Amino acid sequence: MSTLSSHTRRRVSLLTLSLSHPLKPPQILSTQTHKFFSHFSTNPPLTQNPNPTKTNFTIITDLLTNPNIPPGKPLETALEQTGIKFSHSLFLEIFKHFDSSPKPLFTLFKWAERKNGGEFPLSVFNSMVNVLGKARDFESIWTLILERNGGQEMPDFDTFAILIRRYARAGMFSPLIRTYEYATNLESVSHSKSDVSLFEILLDSLCKEGHIREASDHFDRKRELDPSWVPTTRVYNILLNGWFRSRKLKKAEKLWCMMKKMNIPPTVVTYGTLIEGYCRMRRVDIAIHLVDEMQRKHIEPNAIVYNPIIDALGEEGRFKEALGMMERLTVLESGPTISTYNSLVKGFCKAGDLEGASKILKMMISRGCVPTSTTYNYFFRHFSKYGKIEEGLNLYTKMIESGYIPDRLTYNLLVKMLCEEERLDLALQVTKEMRAGGCDFELATCTMLVHLMCKLRRFEDAFGLFRDMIRRGVVPQFLTYERLYDQLQKEGMTDMSKNLSDMMASEPHSKKLPNTYMGDRDLSEDRQTSTIQKAEVMCKILKTSKNPRDIMKQRSSVKDYVSHAKRLIDDISNRVDES
Numbered sequence: 001m002s003t004l005s006s007h008t009r010r011r012v013s014l015l016t017l018s019l020s021h022p023l024k025p026p027q028i029l030s031t032q033t034h035k036f037f038s039h040f041s042t043n044p045p046l047t048q049n050p051n052p053t054k055t056n057f058t059i060i061t062d063l064l065t066n067p068n069i070p071p072g073k074p075l076e077t078a079l080e081q082t083g084i085k086f087s088h089s090l091f092l093e094i095f096k097h098f099d100s101s102p103k104p105l106f107t108l109f110k111w112a113e114r115k116n117g118g119e120f121p122l123s124v125f126n127s128m129v130n131v132l133g134k135a136r137d138f139e140s141i142w143t144l145i146l147e148r149n150g151g152q153e154m155p156d157f158d159t160f161a162i163l164i165r166r167y168a169r170a171g172m173f174s175p176l177i178r179t180y181e182y183a184t185n186l187e188s189v190s191h192s193k194s195d196v197s198l199f200e201i202l203l204d205s206l207c208k209e210g211h212i213r214e215a216s217d218h219f220d221r222k223r224e225l226d227p228s229w230v231p232t233t234r235v236y237n238i239l240l241n242g243w244f245r246s247r248k249l250k251k252a253e254k255l256w257c258m259m260k261k262m263n264i265p266p267t268v269v270t271y272g273t274l275i276e277g278y279c280r281m282r283r284v285d286i287a288i289h290l291v292d293e294m295q296r297k298h299i300e301p302n303a304i305v306y307n308p309i310i311d312a313l314g315e316e317g318r319f320k321e322a323l324g325m326m327e328r329l330t331v332l333e334s335g336p337t338i339s340t341y342n343s344l345v346k347g348f349c350k351a352g353d354l355e356g357a358s359k360i361l362k363m364m365i366s367r368g369c370v371p372t373s374t375t376y377n378y379f380f381r382h383f384s385k386y387g388k389i390e391e392g393l394n395l396y397t398k399m400i401e402s403g404y405i406p407d408r409l410t411y412n413l414l415v416k417m418l419c420e421e422e423r424l425d426l427a428l429q430v431t432k433e434m435r436a437g438g439c440d441f442e443l444a445t446c447t448m449l450v451h452l453m454c455k456l457r458r459f460e461d462a463f464g465l466f467r468d469m470i471r472r473g474v475v476p477q478f479l480t481y482e483r484l485y486d487q488l489q490k491e492g493m494t495d496m497s498k499n500l501s502d503m504m505a506s507e508p509h510s511k512k513l514p515n516t517y518m519g520d521r522d523l524s525e526d527r528q529t530s531t532i533q534k535a536e537v538m539c540k541i542l543k544t545s546k547n548p549r550d551i552m553k554q555r556s557s558v559k560d561y562v563s564h565a566k567r568l569i570d571d572i573s574n575r576v577d578e579s
Contacts, residue, residue, distance in 0.1 A: 056084050056090055057090060057093055057094065057438070059082055059084060060082075060084070060090075060094055060108070061094075061097070061098075061435070061438060063075065063078050063079065063082070063104075064094075064098055064101055064104045064105070064108070065435050065440075066078075067464070067467070067468045067471060070471050071103040071104045071106070071107040071471065071473070072107055075104060075107045075108070075111075076107060076111045079108065079111055079112075085115075086112045086115070086116065088120065088121055088123065088124055091109075091112070091120065091124045091127070092123065092124060092127060094108070095124075095127040095128070095130075095131060097438040097439060097440060098440045099130070099131045099134060099440065100134075100440040100441065100442045100443075100472070100474060101440055101472040101473060101474070102131050102132055102134070102135035102137060102472070102473035103471065103472055103473030104471070104472060104473070105128070105131050106128070106131075106132065106137075106140060106473075109124075109128045118152075119148065119151050119152060119153065121153070122153050122155075122156055122158070122159070125144070125148065125153075125155070125159070126156075126158050126159050126162055128144065129141050129144065129145075129159055129162050129163065130162045130166070132144075133162060133163060133165075133166030133167075133169075134166065135473050135474075135475075136166070136170050137473070138163075138166075138167070138172075138175065141163060145159070154186065154187075154188040155186070155188065156188045156189065156192065157188070157189050157192035157194050157198065160179060160180075160183035160186075160189060160198065161198065161201045163179055163183075164176055164179060164180060164183075164198070164201055164202055164205050165201070165205045165208075167179060167205075168205035168206050168208070168209045168211065169205075169209055171209070171211070173211070173214060176202070176205075177218075180198060180199075180202050183198060184198060196234070199222065199235075200232075200234060200235060200238060202215075202218065203215045203218065203219065203235065203238045203239065203242070204238045204241075206218070206242070207238055207239065207241055207242025207245060208241075208242075208245065210245065210246055212239070212242035212243055212245070212246045212248065212251075215238075215239065215242055216239060216242075219231070219235070219239060233264055233265060233266070233267055233269075233270060234269075236255065236259050236264060236270070237267070237269050237270050237273050239255055240252055240255055240256065240270070240273045240274065240277065241273045241276075241277065243255060243277075244273070244274075244276070244277025244278075244280060244281070245277075245280070247280075247281065249281055252274075252277055256274065266297075266299070267299075268294070268299055268300070268301070268302060268304065268305065269304070271290055271291075271293075271294050271299065271301070271305060272302075272304040272305050272308075274287075274290055275287040275290050275291070275305055275308050275309060276308040278290070279308040279309060279311065279312035280308075280312075282312070282316075284309060284312040284313060284316065287308065287309050287312070288309060291305060291306075291309070300332070301329075301332070302332065302334045303329060303334050303335070303336065303337045303339065303340060306325055306326070306328065306329040306340070307337065307339050307340050307343060309322075309325055310322045310325050310326055310329075310340055310343045310344065311343035311346070311347070313325065313347075314343055314344055314346060314347020314348070314350075315347060315350065317347070317351055319344075319347065319348070319351075319356065322343075322344060322347065323344070326340060326344070336367070336369070337369075338364075338369055338370075338371075338372060338374075338375075341360055341363070341364045341369060341371075341375070342372075342374055342375050342378070344357075344360045345357045345360050345361065345375055345378050345379075346378045348360065349378040349379055349381060349382040350378075350381075350382070352382070352386075354379070354382065357378070357379065361375070373399075373404060373405070373406055373407040373409070373410055374407070374409070376395065376399060376404070376410070377407075377409050377410055377413060379395060380392055380395065380396075380410060380413040380414065380417070381413060383395070383417060384413050384414075384416055384417035384420070387417070387420065387421055389417060389418065389421055389423065389426075392413075392414060392417055393414075393426075396410070396414060405437065406437065407439070408434075408439045408440075408441075408442075411430060411431070411433075411434040411437075411439055411441070411445075412441070412442070412444065412445050414427075414430045415427050415430050415431060415434075415441075415445050415448060415449070416445075416448060418430065419448040419449065419451075419452045422452060422455070422456065424449075424452055424453065424456055424458070427448075427449060427452070428449070431445070431449070440472075442474070443469075443474055443475075443476075443477070446465060446469050446474060446476070447476070447477060447480050449462075449465055450462045450465055450466055450476070450480050450483075450484060451480065451483065453465065454483055454484055454487050459484070459487060459488060459491060459493060459496070460496075462484055462487075463484065463488070463496050463499075463500065466480070466481075466484060466500065466503070467499075467503060470503045470504075470506070470507060475507055476504075481500070481504055484500060485497055485500055485501065488500065
């Protein structure tokens with residue numbers, strides 16, 4: 001284990017000391033005088049840096065977060081005026097911090113690609129695909145893929161792995177399978193050097209999103225269609241994980257027995273999957289017996305095996321046993337990881353034992369393991385659970401002073417805690433610092449703020465935040481829209497409620513998604529056409545030819561495909577109406 005520098009030790013010990021005395025009341029807590037605010041009024045955000053890349057990042061950040069600059073032409077004009085020449089590293093940094101603002105990012109990407117005079121590397125392209133997939137804007141993804149076909153770098157294995165995972169997250173099985181079938185016929189995918197097959201990505205994506213039955217069906221179907229196919233141990237590990245994640249213990253145990261009968265050699269990952277699964281099902285004692293079984297088979301356990309056990313023991317408050325397990329891990333070559341220590345910190349925090357959690361922090365430091373934002377987030381969870389605003393803000397201040405940069409979860413936990421206590425002004429201040437630190441806030445954060453603003457009758461502020469969500473491409477939940485709309489109507493703010501309705505009308509939504517906007521009562525049929533339908537039609541068109549080169553010959557332009565897709569959708573809609 002590496003030795004920590006004296007500077008790092010000082011930073012961490014400052015935080016550890018403050019957590020060792022959780023009952024000590026904070027000095028001050030007010031909007032005007034709390035140390036939290038005085039620090040930020042005199043110091044720039046820690047994420048800023050005088051080097052050119054960071055300066056450009058800050059300029060772009062200001063444009064992306066400006067509520068008065070909508071995506072499209074206005075944003076392009078503002079970008080032109082900056083004179084910034086985009087590097088690949090700058091783009092990746094922006095994607096990392098603003099993956100919850102798909103619309104401005106898409107405008108930025110298309111504009112920069114035109115200015116660049118050519119295609120960006122696949123790392124940048126795939127980051128854009130991931131952001132759009134997160135927003136379920138699959139039509140735009142397919143537009144990018146079609147534009148990229150025939151270029152210097154074709155969409156690769158990673159492109160379609162991202163797309164498959166995003167389709168699985170959205171529960172869209174038909175386009176997921178068509179995308180998989182289309183991708184397997186691409187040379188850029190079939191000749192990939194990846195150790196993982198696209199079929200394994202397909203199964204893993206379904207399993208991780210709770211669709212284990214669909215994954216199992218595809219597994220069985222592949223075996224029927226290709227009797228010569230021999231599933232790898234990794235495939236069985238994926239299915240094992242899927243059954244455990246879905247809490248289907250008997251199914252998982254049946255598959256494990258089948259693996260033994262078929263003499264499929266288990267790996268350390270297999271045992272890690274079993275142990276994690278049993279721990280998830282609160283059968284930690286069975287998991288401990290599996291460790292002994294591994295050792296009898298001369299398979300050496302590692303942190304992947306021990307961490308779930310330590311985590312489960314901590315969840316049950318069995319800290320003496322958890323610490324004993326960690327000591328067993330300490331004698332191994334791999335040793336404890338940051339996840340090992342974090343599991344113990346989490347367990348002590350959930351038990352309300354901050355002193356015990358602080359001792360784990362000291363142990364980490366003494367063994368050369370630096371706590372991360374994730375480590376401290378468990379303390380924030382504790383403060384949030386018990387409404388300890390003062391302690392939470394004081395810890396946040398000390399993190400800043402010690403040189404730590406809070407992550408998005410830290411900010412979200414703070415906002416959640418403040419919203420639950422109806423401290424709106426403090427919550428808004430945190431969101432300002434969140435953006436100044438280069439972190440975008442997601443749907444959950446926006447939803448909490450809008451609902452609290454409605455409760456406190458700050459309707460104009462709620463409308464402004466709602467409008468900014470639409471600008472960024474963050475689709476509000478139907479419940480949020482309905483609540484704000486009804487409140488505006490009751491207050492006689494009809495112009496604002498009409499604008500709210502119009503904004504939502506401009507955002508097509510899938511009716512398959514729970515708690516999302518279904519469409520205003522007065523909207524015309526064409527405005528309700530969903531992006532998901534367009535994406536499915538796009539996939540179907542691509543599926544008409546197995547050979548990607550034939551598709552290239554058929555495609556005169558991407559716009560032709562989009563217009564053709566729309567015509568097909570209209571035709572389908574007309575047939576439905578007639579029936």
